Amino acid sequence: MARGTAAAAVNLLAWWVLLFVLYLVLISAVSALELMVGAGFALLGAVTAEAVRRAEHPRPRTGRRLAVAAAAFPGTLLRETGQLALAVLRTLLRRGDPGVLVTIRTAPEVDAALAAALLSASPGACVIDIRRAAAGPPEDGAPDTADDATTGTAKRGEAARTPAAGHDLTAHLLRPAASAVERALGGRRLT
Template sequence: MARGAVTVLSLLTWWVLLFLLYTVLISSVSPLELVVGGLAALLGAIAAEALRRVERPRGTVRGLLAAGAAFPVTLLRECGQLACAVAGVMSGRGSTGRRAAFRLEPGASPGWAAVLLAASPGACVIDISQKGGRGGEAELTLHLLGGAVSGVERALPGRHVS
């Protein structure tokens, strides 16, 4: 398939999905809401297409699939941890969490790893540093809510270094 056709298909697919999601989530369907949703979906589709062009998954697809499969359980567990942490802070116990460094194997995609880690409430990606240019070793600086290593972290091609 030609490059232009792939771009058009990608934009159209993302626009349709985002517009349908918006339509499902709005409370009243009026012409103005549909225009706003269509424009917001278009912006989202353009952003998704830009990310598709910039970040190609490198490394093993199996690793990305394993991390994606571990995500739902990790999300539920970390939502509970977040609720407990918020309750603790509100009761005066102080803040929780720690900084950690996660070093990816050479060739692994730091963009996809950051998206998977940051999509759950238990991890926030603070910084990504990459040595040796694109495809070199990357290190993600994280803020982690809990002490246990999540299923997503175990599935990613890399290891904690601090």
């Protein structure tokens, strides 16, 4: 607890100093009133920055799949830049297709935001929506009823569902073929 409070205090002080120095650099005349106003607004900005840091504390899940996808990115970038140039040329000549809209289900261990950033950073793909994957239909060999967690007995009329697997990324692609980045992420296309 003390470590978190000390870190927040250091963060708050750093933001206050940074914002106050920025204010001093940007004003033309320095009077006592302007120093108090600048110090007050710098404190307000520092408190706001600390609140945003606490609210937006990201914990990305990185793993082997994202590392492989990142390694495949430079080649994909070069290949898709050429594909984009050809797509623009075909569109200018009125012989182009608009691309394809697909839904890609990511593997459970892949962070959806990082996967979307990697896919969208290449010229051949643009992720336009991210949704948590819904539970799927019963798997082959699964019972037709779901077990009640409290009693261990099956509930009548409720189908057994497989747990959700990752996220569904809706993406616009220049080409229907999967890129090296998409293949490295280990997901599968739903559409």
